[in-house]
Amino acid sequence: TKDIVGYGNDNGGYYLIASPVGTVNPENVGNMTANAFDLYRFNQSADLEWENWKDQDDGGYDLVSGKGYLYANSDDVTLTFTGTPVEGDTYEVTLTRDDNAEFAGWNLVGNPFTKTAYIQGNQSFYTMNADGSNLVASTSTSIEAMEGVFVIANTDGETLTFTTNAPNQGKKQIVLNVTQGRGNVIDRAIVRFGQSDLLPKFMLNPNDSKVYIPMDGNNFAVMCSSNSSRLPVCFEPSEDGTYFINVDIENVAVRYLHLIDHEMGMDIDLLREPSYKFDAKAEGKPERFELVVKTNFKQYKEAFSRGGDSDNFAFISNGEILIDGEGTLQVIDATGRVIHSGDAINHVSTS
Numbered sequence: 001t002k003d004i005v006g007y008g009n010d011n012g013g014y015y016l017i018a019s020p021v022g023t024v025n026p027e028n029v030g031n032m033t034a035n036a037f038d039l040y041r042f043n044q045s046a047d048l049e050w051e052n053w054k055d056q057d058d059g060g061y062d063l064v065s066g067k068g069y070l071y072a073n074s075d076d077v078t079l080t081f082t083g084t085p086v087e088g089d090t091y092e093v094t095l096t097r098d099d100n101a102e103f104a105g106w107n108l109v110g111n112p113f114t115k116t117a118y119i120q121g122n123q124s125f126y127t128m129n130a131d132g133s134n135l136v137a138s139t140s141t142s143i144e145a146m147e148g149v150f151v152i153a154n155t156d157g158e159t160l161t162f163t164t165n166a167p168n169q170g171k172k173q174i175v176l177n178v179t180q181g182r183g184n185v186i187d188r189a190i191v192r193f194g195q196s197d198l199l200p201k202f203m204l205n206p207n208d209s210k211v212y213i214p215m216d217g218n219n220f221a222v223m224c225s226s227n228s229s230r231l232p233v234c235f236e237p238s239e240d241g242t243y244f245i246n247v248d249i250e251n252v253a254v255r256y257l258h259l260i261d262h263e264m265g266m267d268i269d270l271l272r273e274p275s276y277k278f279d280a281k282a283e284g285k286p287e288r289f290e291l292v293v294k295t296n297f298k299q300y301k302e303a304f305s306r307g308g309d310s311d312n313f314a315f316i317s318n319g320e321i322l323i324d325g326e327g328t329l330q331v332i333d334a335t336g337r338v339i340h341s342g343d344a345i346n347h348v349s350t351s
Helices: 297-304
Strands: 002-004 015-017 037-042 050-052 069-073 077-079 090-094 106-110 117-119 126-128 135-137 148-152 159-163 173-180 184-193 210-215 218-225 228-236 241-250 256-261 266-269 275-280 289-294 313-317 320-324 326-332 338-345 348-350
Touching: 002 015, 002 069, 015 106, 015 126, 015 148, 037 106, 069 106, 135 184, 135 218, 173 289, 184 228, 218 228, 241 256, 256 275
Parallel strands: 184 210, 184 218
Antiparallel strands: 002 077, 015 069, 037 050, 037 069, 090 159, 106 148, 117 159, 126 135, 126 148, 173 184, 173 241, 210 218, 210 228, 228 289, 241 275, 256 266, 256 289, 313 320, 320 348, 326 338
16 A cells, blocks of 8 residues: 545645556556546657546556556545565566657656665666655665656666665765755755766756756766765756755765855855755856865775775774775774774764
8 A cells, every 4th residue: 555645735746656566557546546636657759748647548558567657646545556466576677768759768667566676786766755746866775665766768678677685885975955945855966976877857847946967068966976076066946035955965974065155155064064045046047056075085095905905994084983885893992902893884983
């Protein structure tokens, strides 16, 4: 079952959903077609990419295993799926890419299992934000049961593999969340380290507020970076108002992280103040911000690792123990006594 909160008279309330029981007709999913509801599939090659289930001449379409769908209901309902769950630990989905389409390569796929799944190879993806109003780049590697996500195919016919086996570690990333009003994330941009992971910008509604990193003529929601970088960050609000940029640092030790607001002449130390409040106008220039990042792990690893091959590395700098990698950290004094032992995953620990 999947609980759906009704949209009532509010905007949003959309869910990206998927069938956990293989192919099933929506009329056979308990409560799916009850009340006023929306049910769409995404077809990048169609004149109108969102195809409404209620507008199909053949009476609709089935929900297919491994595919995702956009759904909303006017009332609170619990969707009940009945059928045989997918067996095994992996499931392959064939992706399409129509280079003549406006949204070439974008595919709405879905977790085919009855449990949490992951995309093999840690491919980045889009998910729905908390209030169901817009798509945002996911900060997680996991996809919950009955959840759909957006991915992009580089070639027509390439395969994507869902797996129930969790990756060894989370992503090393800095996340810039843009919030407004009650604190809901309206969009985000992500900088990742140690992997060549790019995700182009994609919006459910192109007129909504958006934040992105421009590079070589393209706009990205997820950008791969080196240990030290200066990255332009563009913001386009849908309306005049007050906004916040909040930063989350995950699985990477950052020595320096500043946000430059060129419009206001501000230099914000995000390590000291992880939230920046600012006013923005809809007709303003998007090229407003710059993110300056320094991690320094590479130079310290080269200086202190003595040519070792281990991906795990720790060193002491300015009274702090810095860890790049994951494992168990033990601190032993001169007598051989273990004075600290615990899990260490890419963090800074004051000694």
